[in-house]
Amino acid sequence: MAEQQLDIESKATDNATLGWTVYQFADRAALDGLRKDSGRWQPYNEAGRRQAALDRFHKYAYQWY
Numbered sequence: 001m002a003e004q005q006l007d008i009e010s011k012a013t014d015n016a017t018l019g020w021t022v023y024q025f026a027d028r029a030a031l032d033g034l035r036k037d038s039g040r041w042q043p044y045n046e047a048g049r050r051q052a053a054l055d056r057f058h059k060y061a062y063q064w065y
Helices: 002-018 025-036 038-044 047-064
Strands: none
Touching: 002 025, 002 038, 025 038, 038 047
């Protein structure tokens, strides 16, 4: 979720310079929801920590695959 928020934040910044023609309500709604709950994934805003958590998840998830 932290990575998604960072991606959407970056997209929103880029879109702000392009004007209203690139506005998408879904992007805005997603960003608002992610910002509201951002405290839940605050520890994973740092790229190394986020990648380590993803690696642990993949190792766990694929042990039965």
